[in-house]
Amino acid sequence: MPSPARGGRLDHVADPALFTPRTxxxxxxxxxxxxxxxxxxxxxxxxxxxxxxxxxxxxxxxxxxxxxxxxxxxxxxxxxxxxxxxxxxxxxxxxxxxxxxxxxxxxxxxxxxxQLDVPLAQALAARPHLVAVLAGIRDPGNAGTVLRTADAAGAGAVIFAGETVDPYNGKCVRSSAGSLFHTDVVRAGDPHAVLAALRGAGLTVFAATGYGETDLDDIADAGGLAVPTAWLFGSEAHGLPDDLTAAADARVRVPLHGQAESLNLAAAAAVCLYSSARGLRSIAREKKVQS
CATH class of the missing domain: 3.30.1330.30 (Ribosomal protein L30/S12)
Structure with a gap:
């Protein structure tokens, strides 16, 4: 049997017999x-x-x-x-x-x-400046892509709240492209309790919705994203539940400058998370200059 690492022998194999589907x-x-x-x-x-x-x-x-x-x-x-x-x-x-x-x-x-679950209190004790909350997302590909995007944007935690797909679903794991192993993954039951915990940790909670009264560009230009932020994302088909949307500190829409009816969940999440990441970096640069 050829070796994966050393000439002629499979030195790192625990058992030389091949496992079969019946093993x-x-x-x-x-x-x-x-x-x-x-x-x-x-x-x-x-x-x-x-x-x-x-x-x-x-x-x-x-x-x-x-x-x-x-x-x-x-x-x-x-x-x-x-x-x-x-x-x-x-x-x-x-x-x-x-x-x-x-x-x-x-x-x-x-x-x-x-499994890599981190308790919500432990994740928030690390004082993350950016958090993504997935509420009611059932599609594992979407959930994994948002997790990957959150990791790339520097989020400290991704929270799967309420009736949301399992982060360990095979398609979700694959769609995360390894990001599942990079950031704190939290599974929590009651989304409203999650919101209360986020606010208690000093984060401003924004609900991403196409019908939000606040334009993302406007809030970014006003410096509203230069604060520790948690973004709520709902399912692509149904969005966030009305009661959860209402409970957020603001309901934010991504501006559409062309004729597209809307963005899909992954694209909207990327725009929101990177807007927050940019706002947080600007504050960090200002503090560095002042020091």
Whole structure:
């Protein structure tokens, strides 16, 4: 069997026998495609080299690395990183990998990970200046993309509030492109309790809605985004619930300068989060100049 990292031997493999779809560890891991089983086990699967790489970079996250011999050969650095962390590397048949993966053309590696939930109080104790709150978003691709965007904009936490998709859903994990492992992920029950906690932590809460009375450009020009901010985002189909929208400090719309009817959720979230990031940077620069 070829080595992923050293000439001629698969030095980082825990068991030289290939796991098959019937191997108990594969059977158990495959159950994690269901949310109930993920929550009961406190585990989830991260598929593909990018997700696995980011998961391994967060110490203590990966519990086992599964891969076909060919994929482990192509991505020897992943096997080496797993070995350095004391993580078992288990070679599997193509059929076993297909059973673990959810994509049509899997890339050969899947990591078994522990869930990364951070309590809301702990996330806010870190005094984040930018937070994204996903409320009622059911589409995992949208949720993962917003999580990725929030990470790129420098958000300190992403909160999945109320009846929102599971952040450990396979499509959400893939859409986050590794950002799931970079920022605090919070799952919270009552969105109104989340709003109260955000305000208690000193954040101004803005609801992103196409029908908002406040224009994003206007609030940015007035310096209203140069403060610690939490953005509320709702589902693309239905938006935010009326009671939650009303509970925000302001309802903000992204201006549309052309003839498009609206922006999709991911695009609107990117505009809002980066506007806040720019406002916060401007304050940081001013403080630096004054000092």
């Amino acid at each position: 108990p560890r594969i059977v158990a891991a495959r159950r994690l495609h269901r949310r109930r089983d993920r929550d009961n086990a406190g585990r989830f699967l991260a598929e593909g080299p990018q997700a696995v790489r980011e998961a391994l970079a967060r110490a203590g996250t990966v519990l086992e690395l599964f891969g076909t011999p060919a994929a482990l050969g192509r991505h020897g650095e992943l096997a080496a990183a797993a070995h350095a962390e004391g993580v078992p590397v288990s070679p599997v048949t193509d059929e076993a990998l297909a059973a673990l993966a959810e994509t049509v053309a899997p890339q050969g590696v899947v990591a078994l990970c522990r």
